[in-house]
Structure formats: structure tokens, C-alpha cells
Amino acid sequence: CKGADSGSMIEGLDTSKLIGEYTKELAGAKLNVFNWGEYISDGSEGSLDVNAAFEKLTGIDVNYSNYDTNEALYTKLSGGGASYDIIVPSDYMIERLINEGMVQKPDLSKIPNYKYIPEEFKNLYFDKNNEYSIPYTNGMVGLIYNKTMVEEAPKSWSSLWDSKYSGKILMFNNSRDSFGIALYLLGIDVNTASQAQWEACAEKLKEQKQYLQRYVMDEVFDLMESGEAALAPYYAGDCISMIENNPDLALVYPNEGTNIFVDSFCIPKSTQNVEAALLYINFMLEPEIALANAEFICYACPHTAVLADERYSLRDNEALYPKKKVKAEYFHNLDRDTLDLLARLWEDVKLY
Amino acid sequence: MKIHSKIYMALIMLFLYAPIIVMVVFSFNSSNSTGVMVGFSIKWYGELFNSSSILNALKNTIVLALCSSVISVIIGTLAAVGIFMLKRKWLKSSILTVTNIPMMNPDIVTGVSMMLLFVFVGQMLGMREVLGFGTLLIAHITFNLPYVILSVLPKLRQTDPHLSEAAQDLGCTPFKAFFKVVLPTITTGIVTGFIMAFTLSLDDFIISYFTSGPEYQTLPILIFSMTKRRVTPDIYALSSLIFVVILVLLLIMNITQSRAENKSKKLRTKEGY
Amino acid sequence: MNTSSRASGLINAPYTAWAMIFIIAPLGMVAYFAFTDRAGNFTIANILSLNNYLEAFLRSILFALIATIICLLIAYPLAYILSKSKANLQRNVILLIMIPMWMNFLIRTYSWITILSNNGIINSILSYFGVGPLRMINTSGAVILGMVYNFLPYMILPIYSIMSRLDNNLVEAASDLGASSSQVLRKVIFPLSLPGVISGITMVFVPSVSTFYISQKLGGGKMLLIGDLIEIQFQSAYNYNLGASLSLVLMVLIIICMAVMNKFAYDEGELII
Amino acid sequence: MEDNIIIDLKNISVSFDGQTILNNLSLYIRDKEFITFLGPSGCGKTTTLRIIAGFLEPDSGEIIFEGKKMNGVPPHKRQVNTIFQRYALFPHLNVYENIAFGLRLKKARPDEIKQTVDEMLELVNLKGFEKRNVNSLSGGQQQRVAIARALAVKPRVLLLDEPLGALDLKLRKDMQVELKKIQQAMGITFIYVTHDQEEALSMSDTIVVMDNGVIQQIGTPTGIYNEPKNAFVADFIGESNILDGIMRSDFNVEFAGIRFKCVDKGFARNELVDVVIRPEDVDVVPLEQAMLKGEVTSVTFKGVHYEIIVDIKGFKWMIQSTDFQEVGDTIGIFIKPEEIQIMKKSQYSGKFGDYSSFSEEFDELSQLGESEEGAE
Amino acid sequence: MEDNIIIDLKNISVSFDGQTILNNLSLYIRDKEFITFLGPSGCGKTTTLRIIAGFLEPDSGEIIFEGKKMNGVPPHKRQVNTIFQRYALFPHLNVYENIAFGLRLKKARPDEIKQTVDEMLELVNLKGFEKRNVNSLSGGQQQRVAIARALAVKPRVLLLDEPLGALDLKLRKDMQVELKKIQQAMGITFIYVTHDQEEALSMSDTIVVMDNGVIQQIGTPTGIYNEPKNAFVADFIGESNILDGIMRSDFNVEFAGIRFKCVDKGFARNELVDVVIRPEDVDVVPLEQAMLKGEVTSVTFKGVHYEIIVDIKGFKWMIQSTDFQEVGDTIGIFIKPEEIQIMKKSQYSGKFGDYSSFSEEFDELSQLGESEEGAE
């Protein structure tokens, strides 16, 4: 993982190991890549700088920028001010983007490395025919806690409502994930369309607010690693990074069930540079590159070559690849009214 | 000065500098945490020079600040002269009121309003990507302009209205008179305006945040997206370097200034003023 | 006569055009978005829905007000002490106050997290004395502290600049007429420094009431301010119309505040920086 | 004499915002003459100069320079230079460069420039000040740089707008002498503006007294002082007692209830007139020789003389005399026929020349001061 | 007379940065007196006032107010009020509140305040200006507000530091009369500062002439004008011809190569002295009656009189005469014994009083102007 020594094993890029062909044909083109924060091996602390490698190989100019929630991605994309060539939305957001006609169908023949995608990650509900998205990472939301501060491994999301840990609890700073947790806790279908049920969740979240230290997204790393907070729900991959940095931390999947997600590459309709985008995606799926990214990001990697690779240090990680079946569901896209309701309720919660 | 005034000042200075001290200290942290000091190391300074995104953002920021301040100084000086020449009071005061808007308006409203305009125009023109260097530049020029205008205008007011006439009297055309006589007398105002514009532009986050696109990120925007994740000490290292540079520059300025003052004082006493 | 008015028209044209396009038109866009729905139809629903956010408005105003008052209470004595001390000291202290303004405010604000955290510097010091830990970070107090910290120089500088220019003859005249030094302060110095105070209040209140970064970082996202709401609408909730109406109301609110404030200033001076 | 007229203003009228500032002003100026515009603040002196210099186009009327019509010619093409009310030296240039400014524009050769500037510095007595910043000069020195700068381009006519207004009394007196010397030495026409009557009297060949944009009188200093055309001129040029009189016949005027001999004639019989008597022309005499008697109401020592206010039949006369009088005493006065100046009645009659109370005039003046400020 | 002394300055010395500004100055001021400090710029007038007002502590010496030592008493506890050189009106208060300022500090009752302010407004002729912003007033009006403000607290002594310095000539003359009236009406001691000699002469009961921090002469206006103690005083108070003379015996002085009768005595035989003769005291007479003869080198018309420069044996005399003389003519002059003023030689001898050339004095003056600027 990033920051850990394991990352340094891939020092440079041996181009002979690449499978696709990378020429300077498109040199000078600009490629706007819009990805999650710290979601690519970026050269820090001795890891491989994937974007730099790609630029060097193809002469394409990569503008790499970040978002921190699917909703922020959606806003930027639909705002119209900027155009992106590659985005990495999660499942339910892909569904929404497809529904709203904002992404295009990539020509898979230009992505020979698509063959590494395992079958179980094909034909998922949001892209039934594998027309729009190419999986990049996947994972589940877990509950990370600090063993020195929490005596017994929590089994339920309800520990996030436990007054014992008042002031030491963190919560997702995005509506879908926060409400998701409340929904699991209340035993409601996570894709419900019932206003009453959403409102019940909002009440639950408001109730939680008194115990919260703060709402976080990626700030969670520092807070958990330094022992500033005791409990937080977060994406398993990131939890593994944290645990590596602070062995007092541990991860559990609560009994009520949790969210499973896939983050996939998509190409927006508005792109100006399909060829370069396809090339980039193919590059990202190169076994060597995928391995570097998997090591760096620590998320589970839907890539057969990586999973088979002995160098992959996380291959046997219980949290990433649990042997025991974890009760997990995908989020689905919600209809417009529900989305508006959700946005309003979320503001309500935050304003509360 | 009394002792309690001194203590009071010292406390305020401590307050103002506490975060900067933290920043400098943690830039030498050997771990990547900005919360716990693990050990001393200068590796982050090395990281800094390897980080293409930081260096690129730094370059972008400086280029943007330079361009926007130069352009706003040109437009602003011209505008100040124009406003100064205006005879009709209502026109003058309404232009000045409009000029004040970007200063009085919260940055977020300015940023949002410009973004709305850019996006709207972009959509009308069928452009897929409006937000970028161009929009940033326009936004920066716009919020710089009032500062330039308001530092040039008072200088114009202070200059003798007859200077330009005197030059014409001696054979200049009105145009030449402006460049030969008026412009040199308002240079201090122009320089002040430039410095203000440059620093404001360097440091602007909010307006840039709304008007920038993916291809042109400035340092503040990069820092913002970093603080959303995890701030690594390399950015502290950069800030510490900037701090040191500013400190040194100001010290040099201060010393030369007080030297010049002493010199002129000596000169004066010598000449028997 | 004629030629000069034509010349001034010519000189004014570029800036006037700029101001129209990039100052006025964007505000028009804000108004337009505020009064339309997603489909572009006229509606006042956005404005009406704002009463959901009344609390956020009130909270923002309250926080900004408290921060402004604290800044004033800190800055006024400092400016006064400073204006009475030696010229050399004055210059150095002013420089020291200005240096932090040159550093990126995101970073400086972020550093406060390290200071205020439960395991942070202050709590470490306190625990050394067996006190605490105090909950400081992610509280309203921390947000207000962030505001005070960031905007304090904007309060100090205008007050100081007006005090240092105060005609000493007026002070002497007052004591000549029988005013003791505290009476001089109350009856002459304070009223005369009002324009500086007003300018300072403006320069602290406006950015405080509209900030979003400070509340996100130091408030833990638990206390939404108007700035946060606007930012959410434009950066994650994708509701430009709601965001525009929030911006519009914020702007109007500030214009009203400023108009009221300016009533108290006896001379309508330019912005003092 | 016609042939040496250098500037001729014909029926010049100017108004700003519908207010008439110059009203049908006509005037000719002879070559090498020292002509002074004298008048109260706001009467249009500066405006007249600006028309001559070309900074302002008149609404109507002609400006003729050596027989050629100059209307529409821009300032930088006129052989006329100005010394501005506050000098308008270029603050970014040193003394040398200020003086060389006009020459450089004319693309004169460097050695020529050097020579002329040196000459000018010599002339105004500022050798050794070449490198000085103009702001570091005293008022008098700045004044001289301004003169040198204007003279360096060898103008035919020099316009001076209250050049001494900012100097204090003593320096002012010396600069008056100096300016007059320069004018004579260079043989240039000087058009001089002031509102100080003594300055006008002691420097000029010709004085133009203006009020409200209208020329009240043109003449030599002595002519204007001794034979003012109306009460305004009389009052503006020095202190005067101005009484209502009736012209009983030629050489015979009645005022203060008594008939006096005088030297004026040509008025209608019994025509109402204004009578002017200068305070220094009134002699204090023993009561038995007195023409008029009155009670002394105030005596002020002025150094050279005492200023005595005498109440004669309700009219307060001002008398200047080197002899002290006691307040309350009754004294007699005597006026020689040639000291009695008769003027036709004008719009100014009754407005000036009574010393019964300062306060009215005083308030008028403070109103003036106010409007002056408002205009700035 | 000793009993009505209100202020007594004893051996006051002040220096700034090692430079002596006031040098052992002693002076008493009588109650209800109008006393004027007169002297060139920088001579220490303002400094003296500031010591009396309490803004400045002298390095040594005593300030005694009605027999009580005042050293160390802060300004707000002294019964002395000041009118500052530039008025120092409070810009945030209107006219009414400016005048009421001192009264409010004294916690006077509202009706009392109203009454006093109204009285003051009446006194300075500013009724109806109560609500006006002080910045919107003209110079003369501001001046009067400053007076009213100072008088409202009923001071025993009013200090006025060049109160008329910023006004123009005409307004200045009227304000002089006004101020004098107010002083007499209120019966307050006025300590007045000016560098205008005519102002000092026409207003004061007593004049203190200062130079370089030293009192040169104290006396009544006529005393100082007619009997200056040294060349500095003679020159500063009006124009004067100052010649080197030798006292041949009592009532007998020799200068310009001739013996004159005079009215002074008490000098040593053959003592070298300065002889002062005022220009207006020189009579032009037919050549046969003349004591001295000389050639006219310049004639300037000044209105009231001509200023004639006559070269008599190489010394240029200034003569003021109402009769015109032609330049180049030889004229004769006559001086009455009582117009000849004899002064002991002093450090100022030979520095003033010759009209042979303006230029030297002129340069000295421009140096002065410069240093004045530097001090500001």
C-alpha cells in the first residue's frame, strides 16, 4: 500500500512487459482524467507514477484532477463548464449517467486488456450488457475502529450511535453512504423509494449527530491513524491503508449488511478525445500498471492477472477478499424525486 | 511603551504565527502525518521537487497572477484615467459603484456568478469546455481591477491638474503629455495596484475554485483538494519555503528602505534643512 | 470641451464594457438562475424554499458577528497602542501582521487542526499539567476562531492606518478644552477612527459570513453556514438554482448591512486598506 | 501704435453650465507690455488666460495673434507660455530636465539645450541647482524654475497666473522686483494675473480691472488709482470713501451737505454721482479751517500711518494720517479740489466705500470664501 | 500694576535635539491685555504658546499663572485655551457640537450649554450655522467656530497661533477688527502669534518681537515702530533705512557724511551707532533746502504713495512720497530731528536696511523659505 514499503517493489516501468501498443500517434493531445482522490499510483514514496509513465509513452498530456464524492463528480460533469475524458464513477452513479445519456459506449475492441476483467464483474446491474463501463476497483464499506479505544469488536452499525464514544465517532460526509448506513441499521431496503423511510433515516442521522466528532471523507485517514477518533465507517481499501499505518486499527463488516461497490472507468459523452481515453483505459488495465495501482490504492482489484500475480501483497487480505460471505448490496440509482428528497434531507441533517 | 502593551502585542503575534510555526515544524516531520511529529527529516522538501502536480500548480499560479495583474494594471489605469476625466457626476459615481461591487460582494458570490456566466455563454456557443485558463484569467482580472483603480485614482486626484496643461503649453500633444508627465507621476499608484493585484491573485482560492477547470489548477485549488484528503507535509514544505522567501524579501526591502531614509536624513542635516 | 469628453468616452469604453460583461452580467445570471427552475421556467420556489435555511443564515450571521466583534476588540487597542509607538516599531509590527496574509490561508487554517485537535498541541500541553483534554476542534468556537484568525489583519490595518494619520492637533485641542486622556479617547479619537472601524468591520464581516472552508475544516462539517450551502449546491448537490438564490439573498443581506453601517461613518471615504 | 499689437481679443464670451463667465470681452495687448488682470476671485482672470493659452475655446469671439486668428489652434502650437498658479513643475524630473522639457520636445540639439538651460539658470539665479529634485525646492525657487522653464522655449508672450500667490509677503515683494527685471531684460510680453492691487500697481504698464467677467477699466496704474471709473474700481484699488453727490454745475459738486470745488466737468446739472476721496487725500486741519467736522470713532496704528475712522453726519470716513487722534475728539478735515474724484453712477453705487461697519462686507466676503471652496 | 499680572514666564529655556529653541525667555502678561508675539518663521513663537498651554514642558524655567506655579499641570487643567494654527475643529461634530465640546466635558446642564453656545454663535456672527458640518465652512467661518469653541469654556487667557494665516488679505483685515472687538467685549487676555507686522501693529496692546528664541524688544506698537531697539526690530517692523552713524555728542549724530540734529542722547562720544529713518519720514524738498541730495534710481507706484529709491553717496535710500519723481533726476531730502532714531550697535547691525540690491536679501529669504518647508 501507499506509504508502505511494499509499494517500492515496482520502481520503474519495464515497457517490454506491456501488452498493448503505445505509440506517439496522439502526442500533444490533452486528456482530462477525473478520478477519486489518491486513486492512482502517483509516484509518491517510490511508487510508480502511472500518469507520468503514460505521458512518456504516448506523449499525451494528462490533466489529472480529483473529486471526493460521486455527487461532486456528477455536478462537475453536468455543470457544463468543464469537459472530462475519463471518469471513475461508482455503480449507482454509472446507472444514473447512463440513464441521463451522459456517458458513451467505448469501443471495447480498442481495449484489448479488457480480457483481464473477471466474469463476476461483467454484466452487473447498472450496465447489463457491458457497454459503458470498465471496472477499475471494487470494495465494500466497513467499520474501522481503534482497538485501544473500543473494547470489543463492534458487530453492528449501531456502535456509531453509541454515546460511549461520543466525540470520537466519524461519519461519511456524503448523503448516499450516510443514509446507506442508517438504512442498513433500520433494516430498510437501501434503494427504497419511500419518502417516509428516507425521512426516518434522516431522523436517525440527526440523532447520531450529537455523538459525532465530524463528517469526513478522506480526512478519515489522519483522524483514525492518529487516534483522534475511535470509530468510522469507510471503504475497505482505505481502511487497509490506515491499518497499515496504525496497527491498533481493525476492520469489521457489520451484521446488518453493507454496501458493495464497483468503481469503473467511463467516457463521458462530452469527451473530445475518445482515442486517447481508450488508450488510457487500456493502459490502466495493463497487468503491470494494474498491479502498481492495486498496491498503491489498496482497494480490491477486479483484474485476473493481478489476482494471480504473486507479487501482489494483498492477495490474501481477509478484508479485501473475505472468504466468508459478507452480506452486501449495491446501491442503485434513485429517481429524480428521491434524489432531490435525499439532497434536502441531507442538508437537513447537516443543518440540524 | 508600557509592559502590558508589549505583552498584548506579543500575544497577538503568537496567535498570528502559531499555525505558521506548526506548518514549518511539520514540514520536517519524518512521517507523512501533519498531526503527530514522529521525527526530524527533510525528505518532504525532496518530495516537493519530485511532485509534478505541486510544481505544475505553482507554475500555473505564478503565470496566472502575473498575467492577470499586468492586464488589470493596464485596463485599471486606463479606467482610472477615464473615470477621473468624467465630468458627469452621476456617471462617475455609478461607474465607481459598479467598480466597488467585486470588492464588497462575498468572494463566493462573485465566483458563483462568474461561473454561471461562463457556463451559460459556453453552452450558448456550444463549447464543451469553457472553464480553464481563460475564465480564470478573466475572473482574476475582474476582482483585481477595483484594487488597481482605487490605488491609481487617488494619485490622479493628487496630481496637479495643470501638469498636463503645462506639458502641452511647452509643446506636447495631449497624448504625449499623458505619457511624458501624467503617467510618471502616478507610477507609485500603479505599482501599488500591481502588487496588490499580484498578491490577491496569488492567494485567491474561492473565486478560482468556481471558475477553474480540470486543465488549469492553481496552488490554492490543489491545496484545497489536498485538504479534502490528507495534507502531506510536502505542501507544508512548499509553504515554509514561500514563507522564508517572503520574509527575506521583506527584510531586504525594509533594510534598503531604512537605509535610504537614513541617507536622506543625513543629506538633509548636511544641507542645513 | 467636446474633444475632451469624446476622449474620456473613448478611454472609458473598454472598462465600462468589461464591467458590464463581467460584473453586471454575472449578477444578472445569478438573478436569472435564482428565479428559474432546472428547466428554465420562471419560479419563485427557490426563494420560497430558502426559509428551510433560515437557521443557516442566522448561524452564519451570528458567527460572523461574533468574529467581527472579537476582531474589533482585539484590533482596536492594538491599533491604538501601535499608532502611539515609535515609527520604527510601527513599521515592523505592521509588516509582521501582513506577512501571514501572504501565506495561503487554506494551509494556515488547516494548521489549526493540529493545534486544536484532541491530541493536538494545546491538549498535549494541557495534559502535561493534568488538565483536559478540552474539546476544541469541530466546535462553533473553532469556527469563530478560524474567522478571527484569518480576518484579524483586515481589522487591524484600516483602524491603524486611520489612527496613525489622525491630526495630533485635534487631540491637543480636546485636552485644551478640558478633556482628560480617557475623554480624548472616547470623544475624539474613537469617533474619528470610525471610518477605519467601519472599513474593518466590512472587511471582516463579509468574508466571515460567506466562508465555507473554515467551517468545513474547523467545524467538522457539522455546522453548515451559508457559504457551505452555496458550495454544496454548486459543487455536489447540483442545484444551481437553489445555489443562485442563496447567493442572491446573501448578497442582498450584505448590501443592506453595509448600507446601514455606512450611515454611521460620518465621511464617505474610500475604502481604507 | 497699432502695429505693435501682439494679441487682440475680440468680443470673447464664455459660459459654463449656462453661467456667463466672460461677457463680450475685448482687449488688445501690445508687444513687450506688462499687462495685469486684476479682479476679485472668480471674476474670470484665469479663464481669460486659458483662452489666450488655448486650453479653452471661447463660445464666441476671436483671438488674434499678430494678425492671425488663433481660434482652434491647440496650446502646443501657440507661441504663448504659461506659468501656472501653483507652478505645475514636473515632479519626476529634476530642475535641469524641467527646464529642458520644452526644448527636448522641439528636438533641439543637445549642446543647444545645454546652453539654453544654463542661460536660464543664470537668469533666474539657480546655478548649481541642476540636479535638485523640484519638490525639495522652496516656494521661491520653484517659482523661478517655472519661469526658466517657460522662458527656455523663447515664447513671445508669457502668461503668469498669480505666480506669487503662494509666497509670503516679504518674498513676494522681492519676486515682484525680480519678475519685472526679467520682463524688461528679455523683452517679452507679460500677461499677469493677480488679485492683489498693490502688486498690480507696482508692476504693470497696463492694468485691466475685471469683475464678473466684464472689464471695468483699462489703464495705467496711476490712471486707474487716481481716476477710477466706478465705485467697484475705486474700492478694489485701495481704500476709498465713496459718497453720494450731486453735480451742481461743472467744477461744483455737493456731498455731505456741502458744496465743494472740484476739477471734473461734463455732467448734467444736478446729476447724481459717486464721489471718491482716498483716505490719504483727506487732511486733518484745525477746526476753524475745516470743511467738515466729525467725531473720531476709532484709531488704529498701522506703522506708516494711523487709520482714523471719523463720523461725519452719519457717514464714516476713513482717513490715513501720520498724526495720532484721540477717539471721541472732534476733528476737522480739508479736501483739495483735485483730490475729489467724480464718477458716474453705476451698478456698484452704494455698495462700497462706507466704513460704518465691517460686518456686512465681512459676511459678503465669507460667503465668497465659501463659494470659492465649493468650486474647488 | 503688578497685581494684575496673569501669566509670568521666568527664564524659560527649551531645546530640541540639542538645538536651543527658546533661550532664557522671561516675560509677564497682564490681565485683559492683547499681547502679540511677532517674529520670523521658526523663531519660537509656537513653542512659547505650547509652553503656556501645557503641551510642552520647558527644560528649565517657571510658568506662573496668577501667582501659582503651573509647571507639570496638564493642558486640560489650565484656564488657558488655544486657537490652533489650522483651527483643529473636530470634523465629526457639527458647528454646535464643536462649540459645546468643552462645556459637555465640564458636565454643564443642557440648558446652560444651549445658552452659552447660542451666545457664542451670536458673538461670532454664525447664527443659523449650528447644524453645518465644519468642513463645509469657509476659512473665515471655521476660524470663527474655533474662536467660539475656545471662548465657550470661558478661559482667562486665549492663545491664538496665527489664526488668520490661512485667510486672504481682505478677509484677514476684517477678521482683525472682529477679533479685537471680541477681545474687548469679553475682557479676556489674548496672546496672539503672527509674523505679519501690520497685523501686530494694528491689533496689539503689547508686542513681543522675537528672533532665534530670544526676545528682541517688548513694547507698545508705536513704541516698537518708532523706537526700535536694534536693526532687526527696525527692519522687521516696516521698511527702514538703516545707516551707520557716529554719535558726536548728545543730540548730534553724523551719518552719510553729515551731522544731523537728533533727539537721542546718552551715548558715549563718538560711539558707533545704527541710525534708522523710516521711508515715510523722509521729506523730498527743493534742492536748495536739502540736507542730502541724490539721484532717483527707481520709482514704483504703490497707490497710496510712490516708493522711490534714491542713491545718496552710494547708499540706496527708500523714500515714500505721494509725489512722483522721474528716474534719473536729482532730488533733495530733508529729515526732521525727531524722525532720526538712534540704536546701539548689535549683532544685526549691517544686515538690514540697505535697498541697494534685493538680490542678497532675496537669496537669504529663499533659504528661509526652504528651511520652513523642511520643518513642516
Ligand SMILES: Nc1ncnc2c1ncn2[C@@H]1O[C@H](COP(=O)(O)OP(=O)(O)OP(=O)(O)O)[C@@H](O)[C@H]1O
Ligand atoms: N471648468 C469650469 N467649469 C465650470 N465653471 C468654471 C470652470 N472654470 C472656471 N469656472 C467658473 O468660472 C468663474 C471664473 O473662474 P476663473 O478661474 O477665471 O476666476 P479667477 O478670476 O481666476 O479667480 P481666482 O482669483 O479665484 O483664481 C468662476 O466662477 C468659476 O467657478
Ligand SMILES: Nc1ncnc2c1ncn2[C@@H]1O[C@H](COP(=O)(O)OP(=O)(O)OP(=O)(O)O)[C@@H](O)[C@H]1O
Ligand atoms: N517637536 C519638535 N522637535 C524638534 N524641533 C522642533 C519641534 N517643534 C519645533 N521645533 C523647532 O523649533 C523651532 C521653533 O519652532 P516654532 O514652531 O516655535 O516656530 P514659530 O515661531 O511658531 O514658526 P512659524 O511662524 O513657522 O510657525 C523651529 O526651528 C522648529 O523646527
Ligand SMILES: [Mg+2]
Ligand atoms: Mg484664477
Ligand SMILES: [Mg+2]
Ligand atoms: Mg508657529
